[in-house]
Amino acid sequence: MTRTMVVAFLALCSLPVLAIDPAPLLPDPVQQARYVDLIHQLRCLQCQGETVADTQAMFAKDIRRQVREMVQAGKSDHEVRQYMVDRYGKIILLRPESAWLWLAPALFLLGGIAIAWRVLRQRRALLATDTSEVGDEPEQS
Amino acid sequence: MNRFIIPLLVFGLLVVVFGISLKHAPEKQVVKSALIGKPAPEFSLPDLLQPGATVNSAAFKGRWVLVNVWATWCVECRAEHPTLLDIKQQGKVIIVGLNYQDKDADARQWLAELGNPYEAVAVDREGRASIDYGVYGAPENFLVNPAGVIVHKTWGLTPDYWRTTMLPLIEGTTK
Amino acid sequence: MIPEIGQYAMILALLLAAAQAFFGIAGPWKGQQRWMQATYPAVAGQFVLLGLAFGCLIWSFVHNDFSVRMVAAHSNSALPVYFQVAAAWGNHEGSLLFWVFVLSAWTLAVAAFSSTLPRPFVARVLGVLGIISVGFLLFSLATSNPFERLQPARPDGVDLNPVLQDFGLTIHPPMLYVGYVGFSVAFAFACAAMIEGKLDQTWARWTRPWTTVAWMFLTVGVALGSWWAYYELGWGGWWAWDPVENSILMPWLLGTALIHSLAVTDKRGLFKSWTLLLAIMAFSFCLLATFMVRSGVLVSVHSFASDPTRGIFILSFLALTIGGALTLYVWRAPLLRSAAGFDLVSRESFLLFNNILLVIATAVVFGGTMAPMIADVAGLGTLSVGAPYFNPTFLIPMLPLLALVSVGTFARWKRGALGESRNRILGSLVLALILGLALILGVYGDRSLLGPIGVVIGVWIVVSSLVDPVDRLRRGLSISPSILGMTLAHIGLGVITLGITTMEARMEARDVALAPGQQVELGRFAFRFEGVEEVDGPNYAATRARMVVTRDGKPETVLFPERRNYLVQEQALAEASLGVGWQRDLLATMGEEVGGGAWSFRVQVRPLMRYVWLGAALMAFGGFLSTLDRRYRRRREAAESATVAAPVPRGDPA
Numbered sequence: 001m002t003r004t005m006v007v008a009f010l011a012l013c014s015l016p017v018l019a020i021d022p023a024p025l026l027p028d029p030v031q032q033a034r035y036v037d038l039i040h041q042l043r044c045l046q047c048q049g050e051t052v053a054d055t056q057a058m059f060a061k062d063i064r065r066q067v068r069e070m071v072q073a074g075k076s077d078h079e080v081r082q083y084m085v086d087r088y089g090k091i092i093l094l095r096p097e098s099a100w101l102w103l104a105p106a107l108f109l110l111g112g113i114a115i116a117w118r119v120l121r122q123r124r125a126l127l128a129t130d131t132s133e134v135g136d137e138p139e140q141s
Numbered sequence: 142m143n144r145f146i147i148p149l150l151v152f153g154l155l156v157v158v159f160g161i162s163l164k165h166a167p168e169k170q171v172v173k174s175a176l177i178g179k180p181a182p183e184f185s186l187p188d189l190l191q192p193g194a195t196v197n198s199a200a201f202k203g204r205w206v207l208v209n210v211w212a213t214w215c216v217e218c219r220a221e222h223p224t225l226l227d228i229k230q231q232g233k234v235i236i237v238g239l240n241y242q243d244k245d246a247d248a249r250q251w252l253a254e255l256g257n258p259y260e261a262v263a264v265d266r267e268g269r270a271s272i273d274y275g276v277y278g279a280p281e282n283f284l285v286n287p288a289g290v291i292v293h294k295t296w297g298l299t300p301d302y303w304r305t306t307m308l309p310l311i312e313g314t315t316k
Numbered sequence: 317m318i319p320e321i322g323q324y325a326m327i328l329a330l331l332l333a334a335a336q337a338f339f340g341i342a343g344p345w346k347g348q349q350r351w352m353q354a355t356y357p358a359v360a361g362q363f364v365l366l367g368l369a370f371g372c373l374i375w376s377f378v379h380n381d382f383s384v385r386m387v388a389a390h391s392n393s394a395l396p397v398y399f400q401v402a403a404a405w406g407n408h409e410g411s412l413l414f415w416v417f418v419l420s421a422w423t424l425a426v427a428a429f430s431s432t433l434p435r436p437f438v439a440r441v442l443g444v445l446g447i448i449s450v451g452f453l454l455f456s457l458a459t460s461n462p463f464e465r466l467q468p469a470r471p472d473g474v475d476l477n478p479v480l481q482d483f484g485l486t487i488h489p490p491m492l493y494v495g496y497v498g499f500s501v502a503f504a505f506a507c508a509a510m511i512e513g514k515l516d517q518t519w520a521r522w523t524r525p526w527t528t529v530a531w532m533f534l535t536v537g538v539a540l541g542s543w544w545a546y547y548e549l550g551w552g553g554w555w556a557w558d559p560v561e562n563s564i565l566m567p568w569l570l571g572t573a574l575i576h577s578l579a580v581t582d583k584r585g586l587f588k589s590w591t592l593l594l595a596i597m598a599f600s601f602c603l604l605a606t607f608m609v610r611s612g613v614l615v616s617v618h619s620f621a622s623d624p625t626r627g628i629f630i631l632s633f634l635a636l637t638i639g640g641a642l643t644l645y646v647w648r649a650p651l652l653r654s655a656a657g658f659d660l661v662s663r664e665s666f667l668l669f670n671n672i673l674l675v676i677a678t679a680v681v682f683g684g685t686m687a688p689m690i691a692d693v694a695g696l697g698t699l700s701v702g703a704p705y706f707n708p709t710f711l712i713p714m715l716p717l718l719a720l721v722s723v724g725t726f727a728r729w730k731r732g733a734l735g736e737s738r739n740r741i742l743g744s745l746v747l748a749l750i751l752g753l754a755l756i757l758g759v760y761g762d763r764s765l766l767g768p769i770g771v772v773i774g775v776w777i778v779v780s781s782l783v784d785p786v787d788r789l790r791r792g793l794s795i796s797p798s799i800l801g802m803t804l805a806h807i808g809l810g811v812i813t814l815g816i817t818t819m820e821a822r823m824e825a826r827d828v829a830l831a832p833g834q835q836v837e838l839g840r841f842a843f844r845f846e847g848v849e850e851v852d853g854p855n856y857a858a859t860r861a862r863m864v865v866t867r868d869g870k871p872e873t874v875l876f877p878e879r880r881n882y883l884v885q886e887q888a889l890a891e892a893s894l895g896v897g898w899q900r901d902l903l904a905t906m907g908e909e910v911g912g913g914a915w916s917f918r919v920q921v922r923p924l925m926r927y928v929w930l931g932a933a934l935m936a937f938g939g940f941l942s943t944l945d946r947r948y949r950r951r952r953e954a955a956e957s958a959t960v961a962a963p964v965p966r967g968d969p970a
Binding site for chain 3: 020021022023025040041043050051054089090091092093094095096097098101102104105106108109112115116119120123124125126127128129130132
């Protein structure tokens with residue numbers, strides 16, 4: 001089974017009860033949007049790899065309630081995240097704060113552009129000596 | 142210098158990282174709590190065994206306390222229970238239970254059947270104290286020193302783990 | 317008795333695999349025709365023995381032999397037979413046996429269909445595949461024996477995890493494994509070519525159909541996994557970016573890159589060393605994915621604490637095979653030089669961008685997946701990397717990639733001839749803009765930025781993929797299967813892009829408590845809860861809700877979400893109910909009773925969700941079609957007639 005690990009954690013998740021949290025929407029749409037955004041950034045530690053927003057574990061339900069109450073009490077996003085980190089450690093943040101991780105994709109792209117530029121320059125120079133004939137078919141495989 | 146050696150070098154580095162990670166595997170079973178070295182969170186919750194009374198964490202200051210998070214739906218808790226009874230017998234610490242996401246009647250029944258190792262059992266039906274302790278499953282165990290600071294956290298206790306890792310923490314300072 | 321037969325079959329297969337590896341590598345090296353010849357019976361024997369072993373495992377499951385540890389741990393006498401069979405590969409040990417069995421099947425196919433290739437080359441390919449087989453069989457027998465007995469036997473099994481008792485998940489792993497193992501063929505061809513040192517572009521031509529077939533299975537496997545997560549896990553997530561899903565995605569990305577670079581190498585003799593490296597990398601990630609999922613190297617190192625030998629074995633095996641291949645690469649790759657040139661605007665340059673961007677995408681996923689482990693090893697503390705990281709960063713390579721597909725399909729080989737296609741490119745773009753914006757603004761009324769961009773790109777890919785085939789038809793030219801396949805696969809990509817972006821931008825979900833008779837509104841849809849009834853399944857008892865969905869007051873469909881209690885594992889599971897449609901999927905998931913006859917539900921409306929799977933199906937079908945190309949078939953017919961003429965491989969007269 002390809003998902004044994006996930007499944008193993010899911011088993012943990014669903015042991016007590018399936019907890020969909022039927023809370024009414026927050027009256028303030030801005031707060032509601034912030035709440036939804038925040039619960040998508042927190043990791044359900046009972047089930048690994050899933051967000052608190054997308055699981056039905058008890059843990060996720062408690063955390064959702066806590067986030068909702070803090071948002072309603074006027075706490076900032078940063079305060080909510082810090083509250084969770086103080087108790088659970090950085091492992092609860094699914095959006096890592098490490099600058100390297102965020103820079104890496106851009107660096108990869110720059111590296112890719114550099115390589116493409118080099119190869120293209122080489123190959124264009126070779127056009128003058130390359131006399132091979134290639135069919136016009138887009139794909140003659 | 143042959144640039145085609147780069148993939149091999151990167152691969153070699155990855156193998157080393159995997160290797161180190163594998164070597165550290167046994168240590169990883171003890172997930173470090175963000176709360177170690179910090180004051181244990183205060184709580185004041187309903188008492189499981191004395192309806193109407195509350196369990197107040199402040200009452201345990203000055204003694205070594207093992208805060209044990211448990212629930213009747215948790216299979217490992219049943220396996221852990223004899224160890225807790227044994228620890229109580231030894232009398233080095235008092236055990237305070239935090240009943241997590243559970244039904245009171247089930248929990249009382251459990252203690253009546255299996256014996257009660259707890260000084261007191263606080264009912265955390267809302268899960269708020271559990272959030273303060275960074276709990277996300279059961280069982281979890283927090284060792285709190287007389288000054289009220291969390292010195293150690295672990296999952297399920299085994300007699301071995303208690304003797305080799307946790308007891309020295311207590312005796313090291315009481316000697 | 318039967319489990320022991322399976323056990324002996326595995327041991328014998330290991331011996332044959334060792335023989336196949338030795339004779340395959342040593343035969344051509346020593347110039348021994350007989351040795352090369354010996355690989356064929358070894359391949360056939362291995363296939364038969366592993367088929368027998370796997371059959372024995374299934375037999376043990378179906379006959380409830382609870383003295384076999386695997387059966388006791390993953391099956392139950394009340395489990396429907398269908399799932400008992402699937403349970404055979406629903407665990408670490410069984411799935412490893414299945415892996416080698418699939419490998420033996422691929423190896424047999426290579427042996428059967430390669431009679432037109434030079435014999436020493438085929439022998440080397442079989443030798444490399446033999447080495448992989450030895451590794452897996454050793455691993456299986458030494459650390460993960462599926463036939464291990466229990467003393468004493470259990471009276472009944474502890475049942476298959478309820479989450480796995482599902483059609484999607486019974487066929488998802490086999491598809492995925494056939495795909496993973498298929499890339500071992502490309503790997504073996506690459507290694508054989510490097511050992512031989514004759515690295516002209518013929519090896520790329522021979523590798524192409526095998527790679528495409530493997531890619532097709534992998535595509536189906538990835539899509540099935542996502543589909544399963546979507547409807548079985550019940551909360552509508554279809555891609556969570558967890559390490560397991562990432563491990564499946566990476567080989568697919570590299571495999572896609574490999575298919576495209578093989579085309580360039582085959583056609584122009586370009587990117588030869590790069591294609592070799594890609595073939596090695598794609599298979600490495602397939603191995604990594606197999607082991608990662610099976611053994612949790614990345615997900616959680618916990619599982620090793622009980623049995624560290626598994627981890628050490630896996631690491632050594634990876635180091636030997638991949639390290640060996642990369643060492644060969646260091647030695648051989650410098651010999652590869654190509655004097656072919658191409659212009660900035662040419663098919664080659666777009667395929668170059670395709671490869672670079674796909675590799676960057678893989679690197680982003682790999683970096684994010686590995687980061688927690690690297691941080692841990694480097695002592696930087698714990699961290700998590702999840703969807704909030706992958707969703708935006710994955711777009712960095714993917715957006716340019718998708719945007720370039722359309723222009724790329726118009727480019728000609730070697731020299732830029734975009735001038736004549738400029739009108740078509742612009743025309744298709746304008747059409748895409750109109751259609752896309754009309755769809756997203758008119759029908760869905762979207763305000764986000766990504767929605768319209770994604771839809772326009774998706775529509776553009778679909779429209780521009782159609783230009784060339786339609787043009788050919790108008791001019792009365794035939795369309796070869798490979799062109800048709802490529803067109804379909806690209807349309808599939810466009811359809812997926814369209815589906816994902818619309819769905820992500822426009823989906824709506826609510827968690828809500830409803831008493832019978834109450835309803836919740838979600839856009840134009842209203843979900844009315846009408847009550848619950850108790851139903852009994854073969855190995856579970858369920859509470860089933862009836863939920864009537866109306867659209868603008870008119871009846872749309874009725875959903876029956878369930879909450880199942882699996883009796884043996886005492887596990888509760890939500891079985892979501894789906895209202896499938898071409899415009900939207902409706903989902904209802906049932907939670908717990910919240911008092912007074914009311915239950916908690918999650919209801920969702922996901923527009924165009926179907927198109928994600930439809931697009932994946934089109935891609936896979938496109939891959940299938942392109943392998944039917946006459947060029948490959950001719951060779952296959954030749955190969956078949958050769959095997960018919962000589963059922964037992966004959967001695968090479970040369």
